[in-house]
Amino acid sequence: MELVEAILLTVITASTPLLLAASGELVVERAGVLNLGIEGMMIIGAACGFAAAFTTGSVFIGALCGIAAGAALAGVFAALTLGLAANQVASGLALTILGVGLSGLIGTSYIGQKIVGAAHLHIPYLSDLPFVGKMVFGQDAFVYVSVALIAAIWYFLYRTRPGLVLRSVGDNHASAHALGYPVLKIRTLAVLFGGACAGLGGAYLPLAYTPFWVSGMTAGRGWIALALVVFASWMPWRLLIGAYLFGGITILQLHAQATGLGIPSQLMSSLPYLATVIVLVVISWMRGKAGSPAPASLGLAFVPDR
């Protein structure tokens, strides 16, 4: 029982960075932009977040700096792909490489340093309830923010007018423009929001998950976040399920290794990534006949005529 509780607790912490980054990307893609730079924005958020938290001693300021750094890199992406109508795939890949490189540079002086990680909530009695207590009432603030974010994004997309406009821009940017909606402005805001979420997701890693800095510590989570958006077929609540599923696989393979199954550890650590590939293949196979639920303008550059 205690082991199961421990596993579930770690699943939640492993899923939170994926969920944060993927929620941002979901909004970006709903607006019709494909940002492959998520990995870069996550890791720059992680490096800046750790540096700020270490310098100030405040996890909160660290998280803010992570958000700002992710959004800043996303700003570069927006300038390239929206301002200059550059290819989104190439720009996204380039920014991932840039982000990984920059994070190494920022992080050099912090290697081996430790901080006090994000505090966990403690409500007397509630948090002490058996089994559910710690899981529901004993998490760090990031976890609650990530779930609240999904609810907020769902409400925004499906219940508010700006959310409807954002979806319309992703579905058909030419029509949205013809109706007088500022396509590029909406997309820029979406991209900045996506970058901020990725930065926060990245910052979660050194601020709460493992409270120290290791270069390259996002370890491909940005790519999994991208796959999750497809897995969720661009629906916020499915994203929640998907993120916890993948977090679960990550943790299960760790425990499977600990129990000493006779499977090479390298193979076990590749499970989450393998699962990503398999899920994507299965999804596209199942959809073969049903059409894509992807936003129709996804990845297409838009240049308004003047």
Next chain:
Amino acid sequence: MDDAVAVAPGPGRPVQPEGQVPLLEAVGIVKRYGDFTANDNINLQIWPTEVHALLGENGAGKSTLVKMIYGLLQPTAGEFKWQGEPIVLTGPASARARGIGMVFQHFSLFEQLTVAENVALGLDTAPLAGIDERVAEVSRAYGLPLDPKREVWRLSVGERQRIEIVRCLLQNPKLLILDEPTSVLTPQEVEQLFRTLRVLRTEGRAILYISHKLDEVRALCDTATILRGGKVVGTCDPRAESSQSIARMMVGTDIGEVRSDGSKKLGAPRLVVRDLSLMPDDPHGIRLEGISFEVPAGEVLGLAGVAGNGQDELFAALSGEVRSDRADMITIDGRAAGRLTITDRRRIGVAFVPEERLGHATAPRFKLSDNTLISGHVAGSMVRGGFIDRGQMVAFVDHITKSYDVRKGKPDPEAASLSGGNLQKYVVGREILREPKLLIISQPTWGVDAGAAAAIRQAIIDLASRGAAVLVMSQDLDELYEICDRLVVICAGRLSAPRVTRHADRGEIGMLMAGVGIKGKEDAHAARA
């Protein structure tokens, strides 16, 4: 230019009491793009309760002008007056706020959103709640049936247009702009639309009706302003003019009439389609059911139908983009061809002109010479031993250019840089100059100006008179009546029995297009037996 006459009150103008001002007036509107003048000193008056036609060929400047009226573009010079007051329209929202609504030619709809969401996007202030009821109310009041909860991709073209109109009407516009609204409708849907427009006029609204279909303009409009080369070349009462006289103003010269030399000798069937049934790959596609027809040598067979009733699927099956289940479903010149590839079909003398000029018939970013290879690689001397001969390709482009009067800036430009009409002439020339025995051509003159359209139609008729069989798919009934010997109609993936064009009644064809009178599969079997 002295033919750019200022607008004078025409005889057909509705009542214009003394002292009243026009609803909308364009005064000396100029729009320039670099050296190119799209609109040159346009003067135009639209009065309340007037249905005002804006006529002109492609590139005459109609779209540019209405985009400025709707605030999408800003004029380089000149001004608009709304009820006598000078106004500046900074965007569609400011146009809508004045009471200007627009129904776009290529619908500005969002496929994955519902009808109600699409309508809400066109309204600036409406709350999302309660929009369903308002849509239902307006669609009832004007006879435009719509289900607010359905997603747009499930709807027919006619229904989509209703969304656009309902969206405009919910803003209670004083001026409604319609850009080529009937190009995709059945004759019955056109009548329904006209009824709605007449109701709107009696409510005191003005309508600016953009079209190049002269018969419709003469049936509906009170005034017509004709544009040519970005200038107003005349204003008239279309009911007092003949279609020919208006066409002459639009084009500037008389258009040669297309006709065959009369010596029709039909030969053996070149294309025989027997019981062709096909499931679509695309979930939104149309299932073809028991399609059977023949095209003998020397005949032009026309395929009429509203877009999205299986034309694309039939084209793909005939061209070999989709292989048939059995080889004998399609026979070309006596050879079972249903399982042949596109290239093999081209080798036995078939040529294809798909509907989409850019992206299907040509690679947009390739030069014209490179584009000759798309269909030209199967025959001729352009490819030898795996190497391409650029000289041959360029020579072929020259040949097409001369034979089909393709106008282009550079000797060998990219396909995407040509205007629609010139690119279509290039594609048609590329295919017909190979002297195919069978030509399958879809929307031969879609969006092509009248002069080029006449040339293309003549080329099709000449090809047939040289012994080829031609299948023309078109949504333009006038075109089919002009060039085809027989007509078939496709609706929901089923084909009607053929009609001889000379005896085919337009009303009946319209009913067939709407699916009334096309027999089911069983009846088709019985009819053939």
